[in-house]
Amino acid sequence: MRIDDNFYMKLAIDEAWKYQLLTYPNPAVGCVVVNNGEPLAIEAHKSAGESHAEVNALKAAYLKKNPNSPLKAISDPFKIHEFLKENHNGFFRDCTVYVTLEPCAHIGKTPSCATLLCELKPSKVIIAHEDMNKEASGGAQRLKEAQIEVSIGCMKKEAYELLYPFIKWCEGNFTFFKMAQTLNGTIDGGRISSNQAQAYVHTLRDKLDLLAIGGNTVRTDQPTLDARYVAGRAPNVLIYSRNKVFDKKIPLFYIPNREVIISDNIEDIKQYKLVMIEGGYSLLNELQDVVDYFIMIVSPTMKSGFNGVEGLDINFDIIHENYIGSDKIIYLKKKTSF
Amino acid sequence: MRIDDNFYMKLAIDEAWKYQLLTYPNPAVGCVVVNNGEPLAIEAHKSAGESHAEVNALKAAYLKKNPNSPLKAISDPFKIHEFLKENHNGFFRDCTVYVTLEPCAHIGKTPSCATLLCELKPSKVIIAHEDMNKEASGGAQRLKEAQIEVSIGCMKKEAYELLYPFIKWCEGNFTFFKMAQTLNGTIDGGRISSNQAQAYVHTLRDKLDLLAIGGNTVRTDQPTLDARYVAGRAPNVLIYSRNKVFDKKIPLFYIPNREVIISDNIEDIKQYKLVMIEGGYSLLNELQDVVDYFIMIVSPTMKSGFNGVEGLDINFDIIHENYIGSDKIIYLKKKTSF
Numbered sequence: 001m002r003i004d005d006n007f008y009m010k011l012a013i014d015e016a017w018k019y020q021l022l023t024y025p026n027p028a029v030g031c032v033v034v035n036n037g038e039p040l041a042i043e044a045h046k047s048a049g050e051s052h053a054e055v056n057a058l059k060a061a062y063l064k065k066n067p068n069s070p071l072k073a074i075s076d077p078f079k080i081h082e083f084l085k086e087n088h089n090g091f092f093r094d095c096t097v098y099v100t101l102e103p104c105a106h107i108g109k110t111p112s113c114a115t116l117l118c119e120l121k122p123s124k125v126i127i128a129h130e131d132m133n134k135e136a137s138g139g140a141q142r143l144k145e146a147q148i149e150v151s152i153g154c155m156k157k158e159a160y161e162l163l164y165p166f167i168k169w170c171e172g173n174f175t176f177f178k179m180a181q182t183l184n185g186t187i188d189g190g191r192i193s194s195n196q197a198q199a200y201v202h203t204l205r206d207k208l209d210l211l212a213i214g215g216n217t218v219r220t221d222q223p224t225l226d227a228r229y230v231a232g233r234a235p236n237v238l239i240y241s242r243n244k245v246f247d248k249k250i251p252l253f254y255i256p257n258r259e260v261i262i263s264d265n266i267e268d269i270k271q272y273k274l275v276m277i278e279g280g281y282s283l284l285n286e287l288q289d290v291v292d293y294f295i296m297i298v299s300p301t302m303k304s305g306f307n308g309v310e311g312l313d314i315n316f317d318i319i320h321e322n323y324i325g326s327d328k329i330i331y332l333k334k335k336t337s338f
Numbered sequence: 339m340r341i342d343d344n345f346y347m348k349l350a351i352d353e354a355w356k357y358q359l360l361t362y363p364n365p366a367v368g369c370v371v372v373n374n375g376e377p378l379a380i381e382a383h384k385s386a387g388e389s390h391a392e393v394n395a396l397k398a399a400y401l402k403k404n405p406n407s408p409l410k411a412i413s414d415p416f417k418i419h420e421f422l423k424e425n426h427n428g429f430f431r432d433c434t435v436y437v438t439l440e441p442c443a444h445i446g447k448t449p450s451c452a453t454l455l456c457e458l459k460p461s462k463v464i465i466a467h468e469d470m471n472k473e474a475s476g477g478a479q480r481l482k483e484a485q486i487e488v489s490i491g492c493m494k495k496e497a498y499e500l501l502y503p504f505i506k507w508c509e510g511n512f513t514f515f516k517m518a519q520t521l522n523g524t525i526d527g528g529r530i531s532s533n534q535a536q537a538y539v540h541t542l543r544d545k546l547d548l549l550a551i552g553g554n555t556v557r558t559d560q561p562t563l564d565a566r567y568v569a570g571r572a573p574n575v576l577i578y579s580r581n582k583v584f585d586k587k588i589p590l591f592y593i594p595n596r597e598v599i600i601s602d603n604i605e606d607i608k609q610y611k612l613v614m615i616e617g618g619y620s621l622l623n624e625l626q627d628v629v630d631y632f633i634m635i636v637s638p639t640m641k642s643g644f645n646g647v648e649g650l651d652i653n654f655d656i657i658h659e660n661y662i663g664s665d666k667i668i669y670l671k672k673k674t675s676f
Contacts, residue, residue, distance in 0.1 A: 001353055001380040003402070015339055038375030042339040064341070183634065183654065183670075184619070184645045185522030281522070281640075296521065300654040300670065302619075307522045307645040316521065316638040318666065321659070328656065332521075332638065 008032050008039065008098045009128055009155045015044040016053065016100050016162055017320050020331070021176075023048055024207045024274050027166035031057035032098040033122075040064045040095070051077040054103055054113040058084055058120065062091060077110035085119045095122040100159045102131040102152070105138040114139035118146035127152045128159030133170060161319050161333075168292050175212075175275040176293035177284055178204070183298060186305030187280050196325035197297050199229045201278075206232025210272035214283040215241025215262075224251040225278075234258050235276075238269060240283070266290050281309045288314055294332040297324065346370050346377065346436045347466055347493045353382040354391065354438050354500055355658050358669070359514075361386055362545045362612050365504035369395035370436040371460075378402045378433070389415040392441055392451040396422055396458065400429060415448035423457045433460040438497045440469040440490070441477035452477035456484035465490045466497030471508060499657045499671075506630050513550075513613040514631035515622055516542070521636060524643030525618050534663030535635050537567045539616075544570025548610035552621040553579025553600075562589040563616075572596050573614075576607060578621070604628050619647045626652055632670040635662065 001007070009032070016030030023029075023045050030044045031053035041060035045053040059080050063072055071083050103113035103125070117125060125148055131137040143150045168174035178201065180192045193201070205211060206227040213225065218239050226234035236259040237252060244262045246253075253260055261268060269275055269290070277287060284294070294316065315335040322329045339345070347370070354368030361367075361383050369391035371379045379398035383391040397418050401410055409421050441451035441463070455463060463486055469475040481488045506512035516539065518531045531539070543549060544565040551563065556577050564572035574597040575590060582600045584591075591598055599606060607613050607628070615625060622632070632654065653673040660667045 001349075003377050003380060011339075036374075036376060037378075039341050039377075040375075042341060181522070183523065183668075184519070184650070185524070185640075186645065284640075300656050300673075302523075302622075302646065302650050302652045302654070304646040304648050304650040307524065308640065308642040310642050312522070312640050312642040314640045316640070317664070318638050318661075323656075326655070330521075335638075 033061035103139040185307035371399035523645035
């Protein structure tokens with residue numbers, strides 16, 4: 001196996017994927033700090049408002065060699081910046097920093113990563129994908145001006161797939177379809193996912209601008225569609241249905257501060273920045289062309305049951321995979337060319 | 339993410355899995371050489387008769403720092419041993435060697451890895467799983483006698499899963515069930531797997547002691563069951579069927595040097611060391627308790643079709659996953675406790 005820039009960048013990309021969508025409205029970003037070939041830190045941005053990937057990685061790298069430093073107790077991004085600026089003492093001089101997205105050049109909820117890197121002066125910063133967000137871009141230029149060697153484009157395709165949800169929601173809308181199934185594709189027969197997978201779905205719901213669901217599911221299952229497993233915010237709901245008549249006494253209509261829309265106009269979905277559609281095969285088949293990502297949560301079981309609809313015929317690319325406990329999560333995109 | 343012994347051992351384990359079953363009758367083994375935290379080599383044993391994982395990794399590590407060494411052109415395991423013994427010049431002094439299986443202490447088709455390590459004197463050898471094969475074991479003891487620090491048990495559970503097929507076939511029989519399906523579990527409707535996945539199946543067939551298949555598949559599909567995509571050896575075939583009447587004019591009966599057995603006695607399968615069963619859900623359901631591994635090759639498509647049999651209800655542990663081109667390969671074991 002080749003141990004080269006791609007090897008280290010892949011570690012950064014895989015780490016970032018663990019927090020895909022959970023960083024909303026920020027992008028998922030990973031960062032690896034390497035000193036003479038030794039990976040000192042493999043970190044990611046975990047949640048909006050918390051430290052960026054670079055800051056997490058620079059902190060972890062410093063602590064790897066200075067395990068008793070007071071930095072250990074500091075979690076405020078501004079204070080980490082401050083501590084590292086004052087105490088780095090050339091620590092990063094021989095380091096290469098791999099980052100999946102161009103370090104930000106603007107001060108938002110957290111200070112600018114490009115500014116921090118310019119002060120810490122690693123010998124090289126390797127960037128997978130440039131920042132296309134005008135407000136935050138310019139980081140690479142700032143690094144070059146500080147005499148840091150910069151390269152852009154290592155594993156760019158993989159970094160683009162990682163960045164894709166962010167690109168889409170910055171443009172106005174990112175819609176993903178979530179489905180839970182067994183290894184042999186069955187989705188009926190009671191609860192499929194583990195507790196951990198269900199908590200993950202509630203974590204996603206807590207982030208959403210809109211949760212869309214089919215009318216039949218509402219009528220049959222009467223789901224509450226909240227985020228109670230993580231004590232999260234219940235998202236607004238769009239019931240995708242031609243028939244607009246529903247029993248308004250079911251729980252989903254009684255969540256405080258929740259808007260419920262009943263519509264069969266896909267444009268109503270596209271008005272929201274981050275949308276999850278929860279459904280089965282018939283909704284998936286109907287909406288396949290308006291969905292950016294398909295997220296399949298797969299329980300490692302085989303059970304007899306329902307696994308499709310007539311005429312189902314979709315080709316996918318597998319974009320990434322992870323585990324949630326013993327369940328798998330597979331990120332798919334509909335194939336556009338053959 | 340923690341960068342510790344487990345991190346490096348996982349690199350070795352994942353690399354070894356790429357050659358799982360392909361090393362038959364040898365075990366799949368991976369090895370990582372690390373110098374002051376820098377991974378110099380991540381290698382595996384690839385095929386019986388070729389270099390062991392340790393030799394591949396020690397060679398790659400040496401070449402990483404000496405890219406123009408004549409070692410580059412040497413592939414014979416005995417000659418690699420010889421070159422490294424003569425030219426290492428203390429190169430491995432500060433290295434830690436991670437290996438998924440205790441280095442062998444005996445000279446077989448290739449020289450003893452323990453002897454080589456004793457000469458190259460890395461500072462530490464970290465072993466995931468001890469060798470239970472009496473003929474080859476004793477390696478750790480030899481290393482200790484050469485004043486090399488040795489530890490055993492890092493990621494032992496994961497290393498056991500990697501070693502499991504080897505343990506089973508050393509005991510007399512390892513049987514795995516192979517099935518190709520779509521993401522939603524359908525197995526009918528013509529060819530499912532990609533060319534690359536089919537070539538992989540033929541590579542497996544070339545290694546087998548026995549290929550077992552259900553009688554209905556033979557009657558309906560009339561498969562040849564050879565290894566023509568890789569110009570390999572066609573395995574002996576056991577047709578698992580209560581009804582012993584078959585049309586002996588179909589191609590599978592006409593392969594030179596092939597034995598064809600027709601039997602419904604599972605003990606006939608267990609007489610062979612490495613057995614693959616190819617089939618669908620009904621055979622899988624029937625034979626679930628005699629199968630050691632289930633290997634699912636999953637094409638990233640969804641199609642309407644057949645995905646099970648009545649009463650199918652099996653819980654699995656996912657042991658490992660890989661890709662074969664754009665298809666996935668998932669290694670499953672039936673769950674034994676809940």
